[in-house]
Amino acid sequence: MAGRGNSHRGDNGWSEWGGYMAAKKRKLEEQFDKDSSNNAKQLERKSNIFQGISIFVDGHTEPPADELKKLMMEHGGVYHAYYSKDKITYFISNNLPYAKIRKLKPNDKVVNSKWITDCIKENKLLSTHNYEMYKDVTRSRGQTELNFKRAEPMKPITSDFNVPNSDDEDDHSSPSETEEAPTEDDDHLSVLDAKHPKFLETFLKRSRLHYLSSTAVAKKVYVQELRQKPEHRQLIEKRREELKNTIQRTERDYLFKIHDEKKEKIYMHIDMDCFFVSVATRHQPELRDQPIVITHSKGRKAATTNEHQFYSRSELASCNYAARQYGIKNGMYLGRAQELCRNHQAKLLCLPYDYEGFHEVSDRFYETILSYTLEVEAVSCDELYVDLTDLLIYLKPLHPLTFVSLLREEIQINTKCPCSAGMGSNMLLARLATRHAKPNGQYYVEKGYEQEFIAKQKLIDLPGIGSSILDKLQQTFPQTTVDTCKQIQNLCSLEQLKNILGKKQGQTMYDMTHGIDTRILTKDYLPKSISIDINYGIRFQTFDELTVFIKQLVLELHKRLKQARQKGKQLSVKIRVRAPDAPIEPEKFMGCGRTDDSSRLVNLHSYTDDPINIELETIKLLKQMNFIVADLRGIGISMTQFQSALKNTSGKDMNGHRTLFDCNQFRLPKPSSTTVGNQTDTGEPSESFVTRKRPMQQEPTTTAVPQKVSRLDCYTPGQIDPHVMNELPEPIRQEVEQYLKNPSSVSRQNSESDRIEVIEKSFTQVMDHLDEAVLNELPPEMRREITMAQKLRKMESKYPPIGGKRLVPISVPLNPVAQEKSNAFNVLMNSPQKQPTTTTTTKKTSIPVKRWRTETILNEEPITTTTSNVRTEPKPQSFHHQPSIAGFTLLSDVKLMLREWIESSDEPNQIDFDLFQNYLIDLLNSYNAEMVHQLVSYGLLQLKPLTSKIQWMKHFQNLIEAVQTRFRQMYGGVTMDLS
DNA sequence: ATCCTCCCCTAC
DNA sequence: TAAGGTAGGGGAGGAT
Structure with missing residues (x-):
């Protein structure tokens, strides 16, 4: 972190020092020597166990530094007041930031102070082995010894470390020290503002807010990835088993009966204390x-x-x-x-x-919880929600509070940090309960006490409610102070709240103040935007200076897009400009002070993560906004509307090239006003990505044992948990299994017409027979899937689906007529907001609706069709549809297009390849391997004689691999002959 | 009436 | 000195 201190001042206590400090250190040590000789006479010399040992104490230890000093003196050791590279043999600390570790010399040992007291207790010099805090001190220390620019390179460095709490240390700096990497020495400047080339890097490294936002994303990804790992599921089983075997149940546990019926949900919200x-x-x-x-x-x-x-x-x-x-x-x-x-x-x-410590503790916190369950929604590095329902059923009759205290105890042991947890029948109650539990406690809002509990909650404690929203409410009731949920219950009707706060927020407020929250865990994470914002240290005189900084921002954004494998279609730039009446320099050093904010966005021509393209557009947008460069105080760049990048994407973005689907001749008319509200922000669900990663012909719903790797492996968040499936009552399970059976697996056993029949029948069965009563009997996870499927079906009756890929495969064969008209390529060819609903619907099946009231959503869905008003069943014969690309279905047309495309450029566009690949896989899915074979061979034929098409060949190899994979999946390991 | 854009708000 | 980032939801009001 601060290891490469850029400051010339010793303000953080760990920067380099100069001659002044060297002199001071000498003086102090002389003093210590004197102390030793004088006081040692008074202090009884008790032993010589520390003969030849010298220590430096960092920070707060138990016993404190003074005491350690005395002990060293009594037992023949030496105590140094200041760190010195050539003298110290042991570094005593109970808590050493990574930044300091980096500065230790290779043989330094960081030892817990307990080593000293234990040595004395045992009256001998113990091995430090069990007391060492950081064994691998020398690793990653980088280039600190390189290239000294000034002064005595080999001279022992005097004061890398100082006593953190000493008083007068930051007054001087001196050029005599030389520890740092050359770059910082080179420019003689502190990294003060964004003009400095290292500003961005330094700033992000030190920013707590950046830490918070980046780790939140990281944890979501982490949890999601863990969910894909079969071995982790085994670990969980093992851990649960262990727990079950070791716990001693209390009387309270046996009184806990709620979970005998599966209806009642129990959520836990847990987070670390400060x-x-x-x-x-x-x-x-x-x-x-x-x-x-x-x-x-x-x-x-x-x-x-x-x-x-x-x-x-x-x-x-x-x-x-x-x-x-x-x-x-x-x-x-x-x-x-x-x-x-x-x-x-x-x-x-x-x-x-x-x-470093934050990372470590955060990881252990998560590991501990995740070792018991994957029913987790990550919120941030130190906070998450758990759906405890199933776990508690397993541990029955363990009381929730007993379980949670065991869990918290384990977290305390693993992290050495306290945490608090709240439980309740919904996420809102759990979260509020945590607040009640803090610090270092737990609280369960038990069934029957919800109303009592919610009524006394402070409005400001409600999640999503801040001072601004509260002000709006308060202004409506000037006569009373509104601050508890109870007051809102009494004062405001739903209508009134909607008037004051708007439709959604009013509803949310109403629900929350009544303790209602129908959200369920969001387990599948897909980013909707990726951005970078800097509102600190922004001080430019010229537009050119700004441009230099923009370049860095864009590169960082590019890095993040790449890492998330996302490309976006919409770019927006936000600026903060000093408010006209605000002082030039705000009171906070390098702060942004009071600003006027504005933003502009542009819809890009194609999905991109290309830094050059982004930079260009950013600058364009900036120029549109009139502002005085010197008054700029903050800037942000944000990418939205993702086409999730494909897993095997190696290609750069090829903007500027004539691409296959840029050609008007290939462009399908945009689906007109069929867009549905809020479609735009749901972005691209990346069908091809998801499909390829978790091919749907795998069978998520067989009744095989859960441990079976193949099955667990293919379990995805959008599918029904196999464990859940196994717990279903037999008749329902059969129905659902049939209903979920996907076309390719079914068709392997049946003729095509049989297959349609089976699917339609099972669908109808499930939809028509699973009435609400039955639905309520289902586990919520399952209920959600079914509800979503119903919604999906309703929507499809209005809006034809695109393509054949679904996370929940039920919709695949449902509307072949519509499929004939369009295909998955539309998704990529048209701007997202213009996409037909199905795209979004697909996503909604894989991402739980995160709203306060599911009912609201359903009602507000622009589809008003009722369940009885199901769409007309497709004509069976129309199932023999052809997937199409750019509107073409005929082999000859597609071949022609392919040739044109190949001839159009020496460097292919990855997006086009993705589209093409999707198309080929669609063909395979509709059992048209012959056409795939023809097209691939044709493509190769076009490419082979041309040496200029090396890039193309690379892409083609990838494509062939993907196609072969799919082919093997479908035809039991047989590879398509493409020689 | 329904969208899109430009905000604002909130959370960690 | 100081490191005021980011993702996501949603409202207001203009454009269509």
Whole structure:
């Protein structure tokens, strides 16, 4: 983190020092020597166990540094007040940030202070083996010894480390130290603002907010990936088994009967208590009684006189509960926090960020929970929801509170940090319960107590409700102070709330204040936007300077898009410009102060992640917005409307090339106003990606044992959990299995007409016979799938589906007539907002609706068709449809197009390849392998004689591989002959 | 009436 | 000094 300190000042306590500090250190050590010789006479020399051992103590230890110093002296060791590379043999610390570790020399050992006390207890020098905190200190220390620019390269470095709490250390710096990497020395500048080439990197590395947002995404991805791993499911089974065998049940447990019927859901919300502080003190928990905050500033000058006091505008990333007691809050300026502490004669302890530690604790937190269940929705690095329903059924009659206390205990052991958990019958109640539980506690809103509980909740504590929304409410009722749910219950009707807050927010507010929340866990994560925003340190004089920075931003954005394998079709740029009446420099150093914000977006010609293209468009947008460069205080670039990039995408974006589907001749008319509300923000569900990754002809619903790898492997979030499936009552299961049977697997056993019949029949059975009563008997997960399927079906009656790919394969054969008209390529060819509904519907089947009221959604869905008004059944004969590409279905047409495409450019466009590949796979899916063979051979024929088509050949190889894979899947391992 | 764009709000 | 990022939901109001 701060390892490559850019500052010349020793403000964080870990920057380099100069001659001044060297001199001071010498002086202190002389003093210590004197102390030793003088005081040692007073101090009884008890042993020589530390003969030849010298230590440096970092930070807070138990016992404290003073005591350790005394102990060293009593037992023949040496204590150094300052770190010195050539002298220290042991580095005593209970909590060492990674930044400091990086500065240790190769043989340094970081040892827990307990080693010293234990040695004394045993009266011998113990091996440090069990006390070492970081074994691999030398790893990744990078180039710190390289290329010294000034002064004595080989001279032992004096003061890499200093005593963090010493008082007068940041007054001087000196050019004599040389530890840092050359680049920082080169430009003699601190990385102050965005003009500095390293600004972005430095800033992001240190930004807590960046940490929070990036780790939140990372955790969502992590959980999702874990869900795909069969071996993890085995681990869970093992862990559950262990738990079941070891727990001793209490009387309370046996009284817990709710889960005897499966109807009642139990959610848990769990998060770490004051995460950053807990992590920073995890090896010195005894510190936690005093007020502690995490800041970049050390805030050392605060305790001096009131006059001329420096007022730090460093924001608190986190404060512990001892600090909150004085009114200190997260996000507050350090100066203010110090003020509050001073008012209470309390001393505020400022600790630095320990990003490495955050990662470590966060990982362990997640690992612990995930070892019991995958019914998890990740919220952030230290917070998540769990659907405990199934787990508790398994552990029956274990009481939820018993389970959660066991879990929390395990988390405490694994992370050395406390956490709190709330439980309730919905996610809202669970979340509010957590608030009630904090710190370090748990709370269960039991059945029957929901109303009582919700009524007393503060409105501001409701998730999604902030001061702004609260103000709106308050303004409507000037006569009373509105602050609890109860008050809203009494004061406002649903209509009234909708009037005040708008339709959706009004409904949400109404539901929440009544304790209603029908959301279910969002388990499949698909990003809707990827962006980068910097609103700190933005100071430019010229547009050129800005352009240089834009380049960096765009590269970073590109990196993120690549990493997420996303390409977007809509780019938007946001700027913050100093408000006319705001001072040029705000009170916060390099802050943005009060700004006027504005944004512009552009719909791109094609899906892209290409930095050059993005940069170009960004600059264009910026130029559209009139602003004075010198007044720019913040900038953000955001990509939306994704076509999820394909897994095997290697290609760059080929913008500017004439591409297959840019040609008007190939363009299908845009589906006109068939778009449905909110379609646009749901983006592209990337059918081809999903399909290829988890081919749907695999059988998610067979009754094979859950452990069977092939089956677990192909379980996807959009499909029904096999475990759930096995728990269904037999008749229902059969129905659902049939209903879910996908066309290719069915058709392997049946003739085509049989197949249609089977599918239609099973569909009808499921849809018509699973009435609401039955539906309610189903596990919620299943219920959701069915509900979605019903919705999907309704929508399809109005809007024809595109293509043959579905996460839930039920819709595949349903509307062949419509399929004939269009195909999956539309998805990629037309702007997303113009896509027919099915695209979105597909997605909705795979992503749980995350809303407060499912009913609302259903009602608001633009499809008004009722269940009885099912769409007309397709004519069987029309099932023999041909997939089409760019509107063509005839082999000769497609061949012609293929040739034109190949001739159009020496560098193919990946998107086109993706489209083409999808088409071929569609052909395979409709049992037209012959045509696939013809087309691939034809393509190869076109390419082979031309050396200029090397890129094409590469792409073609990939394509052939994908096609072969699909072919093998369909025809039991046989490979298509393409020689 | 239904969209799209440009915001604003909230959360971690 | 200080590191005020980002994703997502949704409303207002103009365009269609």
